[in-house]
Amino acid sequence: MSEESTAYDASRIVVLEGLDAVRKRPGMYVGSVGQRGLHLLVFEAAGRALEEVLGGTAGRVEITLTADGGVRVADDGAGLPVEHAGHTGHGHPGDGPSLEQWLTVLGCGVRPVNRRSLSSGRSGVGLAVVNALSDRLTAEVRRDGARWVLEYEQGVAVAAPTRTGPAAGSGTAITFRPDAGIFETLEFSFDALAERFRELAFLNRDLDITLADDRDPAAPRAVRFRYPGGLRDHIAEQGSPLHPDVIAFEREYPGMEGTVEVALRWCDSPEERVASYANSLPTAGGTHELGFRDGLAAALTAHARERQLLAPSDPDLTPAQLGAGLTAVVSVKLDRPEFEGCMREWLGNTPVRACVAEAVREHLAAWLRADPARATAVLTRISTATRR
Incomplete structure (x- = not known):
């Protein structure tokens, strides 16, 4: 083997950044491209909303397995702030990161490991990883009387945030469809997801979680997990x-x-x-x-x-x-x-x-x-x- 063929220096190093890194090496972020990794996307999308409930800024979380193979996670919180034309701040004081930052910045919003955290360092990869590993993701925000929609394809924004009209109430909904080019299976297990959400509910008495399955129009099902007595x-x-x-x-x-x-x-x-x-x-x-x-x-x-x-x-x-x-x-x-x-x-x-x-x-x-x-x-x- 020639010296030229074995030469290796910094010029040959390829640095992957941001969501490109997640798509190139998904196993580093979700552990598996099988069903276990698929389910982790659901838990990550739900985790932000569940921690809002634990923080007292939301009351309930609804997770739905949709007919087209996707997942919708909706909460009734204040609604994450949306950056848009004429506004680049985070909304009200204390709001924290904007929705765009949650969806595009790795680790954004991931809480430090402590007794109030649901991830504790064994997951906690953030919404940006869900976005990166989805063929399509749509975020809907109801906030300050307006409804905003953001759309992404494979982690890339399709267009600027769009105000679609007035909205009653408030909250954030994330709907995503995992990328078939990354995952070996796109089949979610309702029972496995239900077992984990049941655990989270009885371990955290403030949580109110509904898991619904709309994949079979002839036999939709839903179950609510709430344990006020822990x-x-x-x-x-x-x-x-x-x-x-x-x-x-x-x-x-x-x-x-x-x-x-x-x-x-x-x-x-x-x-x-x-x-x-x-x-x-x-x-x-x-x-x-x-x-x-x-x-x-x-x-x-x-x-x-x-x-x-x-x-x-x-x-x-x-x-x-x-x-x-x-x-x-x-x-x-x-x-x-x-x-x-x-x-x-x-x-x-x-x-x-x-x-x-x-x-x-x-x-x-x-x-x-x-x-x-x-x-x-x-x-x-x-x-x-x-x-x-």
Whole structure:
């Protein structure tokens, strides 16, 4: 091989900028050009609107899978400001970025990682990536009595923002159709999207989300997700309870720089169903789940000894013995979450374990003392399952 053929210097480097970079290397931004990446576009488009609801500037979000294979995400917020002829500002003070900036500037509007963020660094690529990876995107804004429309093709504006007439109310709607030249499939899974939006709703009690599917005109469907009681409402939906009460609480711990929310109930089934989340993201485990199991074992062991359901010579109950019939959700929201593992699905914050364990032990112990009969039923259930 000649020296000329192997020569490499700065002149050969191709620098990709802006939305061109996203279209050239989509996997770097959405992780996959399969269905997982396709769904991430929906979550990114919805994420901005959902955070408006959490911030108190919107009340509800509606996501619709449209008949032409696209997705529409609409909110009833104030409406993002639109730059247009004769106006280059951002609208009212405190409005933040304009709609055009959201759609064309990478990372625009992505919030810092903290307990109030829905992305927490594991997604959060922004609306500009949705625009870049869409064959066509239309943005509609209702604001200050006017309706504005912006249209893009493959991330490039088709025309200047157009005022199309008066509008009642306010809000922003983003309608996009993923680019068939980029994604391997354009088939959205209603069930997979519904499961994630359901999670977000019970993890964040202020959210009001509707997911609709208009792809089959003969069988349209829609479901609304709203859990004013948070995790308690979600656990209450689970069937065959061993006891009617849902044991639920929420507590802030400065020591872990965040909050813990837990809801649990034992059901008349052999399976364990424990789900854990950190900053509204599902986790495979971590210090929050370990703390939950530590607190569970400590409270049940102490009560069993107090009620003489364990002999003095019997060993303490272990977390591994307590799973039969247990249905629970453990959610922590941290200002500085630390995710570990190749998929970043394991929470590593060390102080979280002790804080969650203490909270679970104290609240579960209070419930056990308040109703000894139900407590005995739970311990008998655990003891029976352990002997099998």
